[in-house]
Amino acid sequence: MIILAIIIALLLVLASGIPVAIGLGIVGLGAAWLMDGSSAFMTMPQTIYASTNSFLLTAVPLFILMSEILRRAGVTEILFDTVTKWLGHLPGGLGVSAVVTSAIGASITGSSVANAASMAIVAAPPMIERGYDRKFTYGLIAASGTLGILIPPSIPMLLFAAITDESVGKLFAAGMIPGILLALILCGYVVISALTGRSGAALPKASWSERLAQTRKAGFALVLPPIVIGGIYFGFFTATEAAGVGVLYALIISLLIYRTLRIADLLGILIDSLQATCMILLLIAGSMILGHVVTTLQVSQDLMVLIQAYDLPAWGFILAMMAMLFILGCILEVISVIYIVVPILYPVLITLGIDPIWFAVLFIVNMEIALITPPVGMVLYVITGIVQRPVSEVIAGVLPFVGLLFIFLFLLILVPSLTMTLPTIIN
Known part of the structure; x- marks a missing residue:
């Protein structure tokens, strides 16, 4: 009953227009x-300090800084031009190129x-110039953009x-x-x-010399993900x-x-990175204040009692949590959800024998869907602000892709080996 009251209070506070981080803190302090x-x-000051006093969390502002440097340097455009040289002549070539570039960009940005x-x-x-429907274009970009938190390095996975x-x-x-x-x-x-017939015209086929020249140009950027991710996997660095290393x-x-990029651009890059980092850390602090209250109320234990009372199997628990x-x-x-929910669910996962690594991926895919689902759906509003079109148009375009993501989520639930094969290899 107390938890229900906290949820209602949180919804009312957020509905007032207060920033999410501040709203979480207000509800947590009030409770x-x-x-x-x-x-x-x-x-509470000790709780806030403890929530951000982590060497691992230092990676978050560094990955944000790396992403901002590459964005300002136009690396995404270089990658997109390279991919279109190879795939642009295929049916739906520009759309396919957008997805592939998003996947490569995900391995660089983490966001x-x-x-x-x-x-x-x-x-x-x-x-759009090649005849792609606007709604389809915006929906595809929104859906493929969510790969940023699934393909490593992923900031939510770090958290x-x-x-x-x-x-x-x-x-x-x-x-x-x-x-x-x-x-x-x-x-x-x-x-x-x-x-x-629902897509735009293909591009003229690029010559092999054009492909190789553009690939050589993009090669320096393409080396970055193997350096960062490979270095972690092979134990060269944390x-x-x-x-x-990625920032350097x-x-x-x-x-x-x-x-x-010019030296003069670095000040703006640092300011933008600092703003994004402060937003994340403020969300962590607000979430931890509320999470401290939820922990004190022993919600994890109450949840286990409820599961045992209803004899809920592990798969039933997974579906309910999704x-x-x-x-x-x-x-x-997304960050608020992670810091509110994960401390509650983690002990339950261990008790039920559910692999936390597998659950983490299901969690992240679920958050991908949330990123393109109203009313909060951050990706929707970011795209709306950039393309200067009504948000309703972006939402209409993204609906088929939300369906695809739900199908994908259930596939991962049904076939855990898709998620667990690589972690088992590096065990």
Whole structure:
């Protein structure tokens, strides 16, 4: 009953227009005060400090900085031009190129919002010029943009690891095959749309010399994901060290090789990265204040009692949690959902014998769906702001892709080996 009251209070506070991070903190502090009185205010500073005092979390601002450097340097455009040289002549070639570029960009940015924003700038105009339907274009870019949090390095996976102490390397490995599979599913949908006359015209076929020249140009950027991810997998450095190496490499290729970035641009890059980092850390702090209250109420134990009372099997628990996460994802930020829900669910997963690595991927895919589902759906509003079209148009275009993502989520539930094969290899 208390949890229901907290949820209602949270919805009312968020409906008032207060930023999510502040709203979480207000509800958490209010609930703590009702339970513990004024003494609650004494412990909250320690809770906030503990929530961000993590070496692993240092990787988050570094990955954001790396992403911002590459975005400002126009690397996404270089990658898109390269992919279109190879695939643009195929049926639905520009759409397929957008998906493939998003998948490559996901291995660089670690953020779905940044990934979708870059692709909306780079891919949407040429797709519409070649006759692609606007709604289809925006829906495809939104859906493929969500690959940013599934294909490593994924910022939400880093946060999951920070909360649960699970291996970052295993979490990243678990996202690889599902990420590639989802990209192939989206590409297949584009090709089918093209063959049935619902897609735009293909590009002229590029010559081999054009392909090789553009690939050589993109080669420096394409080396970055193997350096970062490979370094983590093979134990050369930690996730935080990998992020630092990624920032250094991004600076080198942007300033010295592509020369699309100037020293004068670095101040703006640092400011934008700082703003994004502060937003994430504020969300973590607000979520941890509320999470502290939820932990004090022993919700995990109550949930286990409920499961035992109804004799709920593991698969039933998974389906129930997927439904709950989808609802939460529609009204809260991904980071907020992670920090509120994961500390509650993790002990239950261990008790029920559910692999946390597998569940983490299901969690992330569920959040991908949330990113393109109203009313919060951050990716929807980012694309709307960039293309300057009504949000209703973007929402209409994304609906078929939401259906595809749900089918993909159930596929991962039914076939756990798609997620667990690589983590098992690196065990």
